[in-house]
Amino acid sequence: MKTILAAYSGTLKGTGSGILSALQDLSVAFWPCRSKIEKHLQLISVLQWVITFLVLGAACTVLLIYMFCTDCWLISAIYTAWLIVDWNTPKQGGRRSSWVRNWTVWTYFRDYFPIRLIKTHDLLPSRNYIFGYHPHGIFCFGAFCNFGTEATGFSKKFPGIKPSLATLAGNFRLPVLRDYLMSGGICPVNRNSIDYLLSCSGTGNAVVIVVGGAAESLQCVPGKNSVTLKNRKGFVRLALQKGSDLVPVYSFGENDSYKQVIFEEGTLWRCIQKKLQKILGFAPCLFHGCGLFFGNSWGIAPYSKPITTIVGEPITVPKIEDPTEEVVEMYHAMYVRSLQCLFDKYKTRFGLKESEVLYIH
Secondary structure (H helix, E strand, O other), rough: OHHHHHHHHHHHOOOOOHHHHHHHHHHHHHHHHHHHHHHHHHHHHHHHHHHHHHHHHEEEEEEEEOOOOOOOOOHHHHHHHHHOOOOHHHHHOOOHHHHHHHHOOHHHHHHHHOOOEEEOOOOOOOEEEEEEEOOOOOOOOHHHHHHOOOOHHHHHHOOOOOEEEOHHHHHHOOHHHHHHHHHHHOOEEHHHHHHHHHHOOOOOEEEEEEHHHHHHHOOOOOOOOEEEEOOOOOHHHHHHOOOOOOEEEEEEEEOOOEOOOEEEEEEEEEEHHHHHHHHHHOOOOOOOEEEEOOOOOOOOOOOOOOEEEEOOEEEEEOOOOOOHHHHHHHHHHHHHHHHHHHHHHHHHOOOOOOOOOEOOO
């Protein structure tokens, strides 16, 4: 109202500049500024991914079954038939789409936190690689943004290297969700899929494995740097069998996206979590982020905390079809030391104190 009165006053005084200024103020009052629009788009892009990951597969499964009971049963039958024919595609390199990986929505996703990818060494396109990603966090935001999209410029920083982020195989049994994941170059974290990428798809492939998995997600809390790695040696054995180099990757800030309720070992809720983890393949966590409208309220939106992913120096691995336990132990120890050195070298650059320690469980 004051703005309108100011414009009217300017008209009476004959000051055209006053009218122009008043109209500009009026437009700002009714139209949000660019920074606010970008913030909203960033939030929408992140929520899109969170909701997609949580409910898209289940919702599409229910819809597919429901359509069989309606006049649209033919559409459902055709899709089901195609699903059966296409069942093994995720195990055979998937169906990557450069168009999807370069969607503008992923740049808003990146800027929400923001997420950065830092290269420390060159990777040779003549080799294959297994990236060990740490820590898991709740939703692996850093892993998805850096390796499931081109928002942080992976292909420009590592020319000739094609990343494939490995996730739960169960996701690829769900209609529509499987196709969405495959379009980003995401693959099942099982032996057949990884074997294909490292043996039958030439060179320049990088399979990204979140080594800690579901067990690690149960331990993630803001400000805590711990990884589940001591007894995780399968990825090292696989690297030896395929002659693929090991690359440690650490994301500072991955655990800060959500706050989680940690149940003590031996409690009923902890036992339920572990049993469901064995049955479902993932650990149901009790977590919360911030609200959609008030930053200090609880909600499903993650906190906008910076995530910086450091890709470390590759460890050259020879090809040994049947490696002994001693050889696996040796390369596993090399990998652990390399990850520890990577953390210690960069921790002070991203807000951690020199005294901060990486706990390896």
